[in-house]
Amino acid sequence: MAEYKAPLREMHFLLHEVFAADQLWARLPGLAGAVERETADAILEEMAKLAANTLDPLNRSGDEEGCHWAEGEVSTPAGMKEAYATYCEGGWGALLGNPEYGGMGMPKMLGAQVEEMINSASISFALYPMLTAGACLAIDTHASEALKQKYLPKMYEGTWAGVMDLTEPHAGTDLGMIRTKAEPQEDGSYRITGSKIFITGGDQDLSENIVHLVLAKLPDAPAGSRGISLFLVPKYLVNEDGSLGERNGVHCGSIEHKMGIKASATCAMNFDGAKGWLVGEVNKGLAAMFTMMNYERLGVGIQGLGASERSYQNAREYALERIQSRAPSGPQQPDKAADPIIVHPDVRRMLLTQKALIGAGRALSTYVAQWLDIAKFGEGEEKQHAEGMVALLTPVAKAFITDAGLECTVLGQQVFGGHGYIREWGQEQLVRDVRITQIYEGTNGIQALDLVGRKTVANGGAYFELFATDVQAFIDREGGREEMAEFVLPLSAGLQCLKEVTASLIARAKEDPNAPGAASVEYLHLFGYVAYAYMWARMAAKALPKAGEDDFYKGQVKTARFYFARLLPRTQSLAASVKAGSGTLMDIEAELF
Ligand SMILES: Cc1cc2nc3c(=O)[nH]c(=O)nc-3n(C[C@H](O)[C@H](O)[C@H](O)COP(=O)(O)OP(=O)(O)OC[C@H]3O[C@@H](n4cnc5c(N)ncnc54)[C@H](O)[C@@H]3O)c2cc1C
Numbered sequence: 001m002a003e004y005k006a007p008l009r010e011m012h013f014l015l016h017e018v019f020a021a022d023q024l025w026a027r028l029p030g031l032a033g034a035v036e037r038e039t040a041d042a043i044l045e046e047m048a049k050l051a052a053n054t055l056d057p058l059n060r061s062g063d064e065e066g067c068h069w070a071e072g073e074v075s076t077p078a079g080m081k082e083a084y085a086t087y088c089e090g091g092w093g094a095l096l097g098n099p100e101y102g103g104m105g106m107p108k109m110l111g112a113q114v115e116e117m118i119n120s121a122s123i124s125f126a127l128y129p130m131l132t133a134g135a136c137l138a139i140d141t142h143a144s145e146a147l148k149q150k151y152l153p154k155m156y157e158g159t160w161a162g163v164m165d166l167t168e169p170h171a172g173t174d175l176g177m178i179r180t181k182a183e184p185q186e187d188g189s190y191r192i193t194g195s196k197i198f199i200t201g202g203d204q205d206l207s208e209n210i211v212h213l214v215l216a217k218l219p220d221a222p223a224g225s226r227g228i229s230l231f232l233v234p235k236y237l238v239n240e241d242g243s244l245g246e247r248n249g250v251h252c253g254s255i256e257h258k259m260g261i262k263a264s265a266t267c268a269m270n271f272d273g274a275k276g277w278l279v280g281e282v283n284k285g286l287a288a289m290f291t292m293m294n295y296e297r298l299g300v301g302i303q304g305l306g307a308s309e310r311s312y313q314n315a316r317e318y319a320l321e322r323i324q325s326r327a328p329s330g331p332q333q334p335d336k337a338a339d340p341i342i343v344h345p346d347v348r349r350m351l352l353t354q355k356a357l358i359g360a361g362r363a364l365s366t367y368v369a370q371w372l373d374i375a376k377f378g379e380g381e382e383k384q385h386a387e388g389m390v391a392l393l394t395p396v397a398k399a400f401i402t403d404a405g406l407e408c409t410v411l412g413q414q415v416f417g418g419h420g421y422i423r424e425w426g427q428e429q430l431v432r433d434v435r436i437t438q439i440y441e442g443t444n445g446i447q448a449l450d451l452v453g454r455k456t457v458a459n460g461g462a463y464f465e466l467f468a469t470d471v472q473a474f475i476d477r478e479g480g481r482e483e484m485a486e487f488v489l490p491l492s493a494g495l496q497c498l499k500e501v502t503a504s505l506i507a508r509a510k511e512d513p514n515a516p517g518a519a520s521v522e523y524l525h526l527f528g529y530v531a532y533a534y535m536w537a538r539m540a541a542k543a544l545p546k547a548g549e550d551d552f553y554k555g556q557v558k559t560a561r562f563y564f565a566r567l568l569p570r571t572q573s574l575a576a577s578v579k580a581g582s583g584t585l586m587d588i589e590a591e592l593f
Contacts, residue, residue, distance in 0.1 A: 001060075002053060002180035002314045002316075002317040003056075004056040004121055004313065006044070006051055007309060007362075007526060009552055010359065011116075011362070011551070011567065012041065013539070015040060015113070016037060018363065018539055019109070019367070021370070024051070025107060030423035030427065031105075031193045034106070034240050035107060038185055038251070044097075044114065046090070047114045047117050047118070051117040054086050055083055055122050056120075056121035056122065058080065058263070059081075059121060059429070060426060060427075060429065061077060062076075062077040063124075063260075063262050064077075065078060066177045067204075067262070067265040073205070073252070076205055076265065077263050082366040084128065084144065086163055091104070094150070096108060096137075096536075098140050098152065099535065100516065101149065101152035103136075103152075103156050107373045108298075108369040109366055109369040109370050112298070112302060115130065116309065118306070119302055119307065120306040120307070120309050121305025121309040121310075123261050123306065123307060123433045124433070125263065126303065127261065128201050128204065128206060128207075129161075130299050132162040133299075133483075134164065134295045135155065135211060136152055138153075138279065138291045138292040139211075139213075139232065140260075141229070142288040143280070151234075151238075154209070157269070159208050159537060161206065161207040162212070162213065163200050163202055164212075165199075165213065165215065166215050167179065167198045167270060168179075168196055173442070173443065175228065176223070176227075178194075178223035179194055180194025180214065180216040181233055182217065182218055182276065182278075183218075183219060185275075190275075190276045192231055192273070192275075193273055194271050194401055195253075195269070195271070196214070196269045197269075198268075199212075199267045199268070200264055200265070202268075203235075203251075203252035203265060203275070203531050204265050209236045210231060210233055210235040210237070212234070212440055213230060214271065215228050215229070215285055217229065218282060228283065228285040228289075229285040230285035230287075231276035231279060231387075232278075235247070235248055237412070242580065248274045250269060252270075253268040253269070256268075256270070259435060259436070259492070260431075260435055278470065294390070295441070297395070297447070298368055301361075301365055301398045301399075301400075303402070304404065304406075304437045305361045305362060305401050305405065307359065307408075307409055308434070309431055310356050311413070312354040312408065313349070313415075313431045314426060314427060315354065315412040317417035318341075318419075318590065319340065319341050319351060319415055322416075323336055323338040323341070324338050325338055325474060326338060328344075350412075351564070352559065352566070353408070354408045354560055356536070356563040356566075357408055357567070359535075359536070359539065359556070360531075361400075361404055361532075363535035364397055367535065368390065368394065371389040371393065388463045389466055392451070392455050392463035395448065395451040395524065396528055398444070398447050399438070400531070401442035402434070403438035403528075404528075405438075406431070409427070409434045413430070413431055418477065429584055444524075445520070447524065448521045449516065449518075449520050451523070452505065452519065452520045452523055452524070456502060456506065461503070467531075468495060472495065474534065474541075475488055475492050478541050480490075482543075485542060489563050490533065491530075491533045491537045494530040494533050497526075497571060497575055501526060501575050502523075506580065512582055513580055514585070517582070518585050518586070519578040519581075522578045526574040526575055530569055532538055532568075533568050534558040543557050568579065579582050
């Protein structure tokens with residue numbers, strides 16, 4: 001397996017050249033003076049070292065050993081505790097946190113790239129701090145001042161971790177059906193009783209305390225999703241002076257044995273009259289939980305990206321070294337028994353598909369992070385605009401980057417032939433690890449429904465218009481550059497196709513209730529390929545003038561060309577599928593399946 005080397009050059013290119021992040025940071029009220037280019041680069045370099053030297057070496061052994069459960073306590077594989085301690089000592093848990101409670105207040109654009117490196121090194125490890133960061137965000141946004149002061153500083157330190165408890169055996173996607181109960185107590189707290197499953201990090205031996213954010217229903221709550229409230233339930237109760245007190249009534253009943261991310265503990269949790277505190281308003285828990293889930297959704301997209309990059313680095317190195325057969329045009333290395341497999345067009349197709357999907361995925365996650373920063377630190381109309389963009393693009397980033405993640409890791413495995421299927425090279429682990437990203441945090445099918453339904457049809461395409469206007473402004477700006485025509489013209493055609501499909505879908509949804517669901521996954525992919533075309537066109541616009549003088553820029557331009565020639569055309573078959581409507585899906589009776 002190749003040694004992991006963080007793609008710092010690509011990250012700098014995106015931050016400083018494509019998105020001019022320091023100009024944005026300098027003008028956003030909450031960020032001005034807090035971060036500039038040098039700080040950002042230093043942070044990225046530090047994480048590159050931590051990821052390569054401390055986290056990456058644990059990925060294989062963590063997969064081999066997995067987590068252990070005994071008498072209600074979970075232990076993580078050898079080395080995780082020490083790595084987690086190093087991570088916390090470095091202050092990484094505080095990176096994006098609110099400075100009022102000990103956070104560093106850094107922008108998500110930087111955080112997204114830091115997260116990519118952690119996930120390339122180990123998705124299993126990354127999950128523990130990622131859930132804590134999401135829980136902190138929900139607490140910071142919705143909890144009382146007293147809860148914030150009590151919990152946030154320790155959670156930013158990483159001394160206490162955070163997790164989210166939504167899923168129950170009979171209620172996964174449909175959270176309106178949850179049964180966990182919350183009974184009000186005289187002292188203002190609640191008694192929480194019920195069972196949750198699949199809780200990532202529900203128990204572990206990394207942190208001193210675990211703060212559960214739990215969805216539950218009050219006794220008189222309305223039925224369905226409008227009757228759900230959110231509660232903070234610590235594993236150990238916290239005394240007034242901040243020290244740990246009694247063990248609370250929340251225990252891990254077992255852990256799951258699963259396909260991948262084996263060093264991440266997936267726990268069945270029992271709440272037996274556990275003491276909890278309301279976060280936000282009664283019956284508005286789902287909205288509060290969405291603060292955490294939206295944060296996690298981009299994070300899950302970045303998991304797909306991280307695994308793809310790791311797989312690509314291995315495949316690239318292997319393709320340069322493995323010799324099999326001769327190049328179709330004749331021997332390239334006649335002194336050897338065969339040529340390296342990188343001479344074969346099909347191996348190049350696999351590597352370039354990875355490289356093109358990864359480059360655009362990294363750009364898209366940085367782009368979405370940019371809108372998250374404007375939504376968080378901006379003001380007035382600009383802030384509102386950014387919130388619309390985040391709402392629209394979050395399901396695309398989560399589902400499209402993770403679907404591309406499976407494609408990329410499978411391609412990376414394929415480059416190795418049979419050696420990709422056996423454990424030795426690590427490629428099969430990446431396929432297993434990345435697979436969950438298409439399922440948790442709302443399946444990719446549900447992300448697609450969200451994009452089509454709530455984010456597009458429900459507002460008559462208002463959010464879509466924001467995105468289309470942004471892409472069109474780029475086309476108008478760059479359309480005059482002759483050398484950009486090879487990118488701008490197909491991007492413009494792709495945008496036109498997406499606009500037409502969106503308009504016809506909004507119209508059809510009024511007459512056919514099955515229309516959005518029938519089109520949703522293909523529509524999300526169509527959207528994703530056009531968004532990736534926009535990202536590659538933006539990267540090409542910056543790389544073209546320097547392509548003659550520097551191999552990095554040359555590589556960017558050539559990859560952009562591959563994307564436009566070989567991957568963007570996938571939109572044509574997707575558009576045809578979306579236009580086919582719901583007829584053939586709904587026509588067949590259930591018993592005929
Ligand atoms: C390793 C792992 C870690 C996890 N971590 C957490 C965690 O930390 N916290 C937590 O609360 N949960 C967690 N989960 C749960 C995860 O989020 C759920 O498994 C997921 O949301 C799907 O729910 P489900 O498994 O009940 O599937 P179901 O909801 O039963 O769905 C089954 C299938 O039906 C489809 N479907 C359902 N409803 C619709 C619809 N309306 N339209 C179209 N299709 C539909 C789904 O897309 C899916 O393909 C984790 C799960 C795993 C496996």
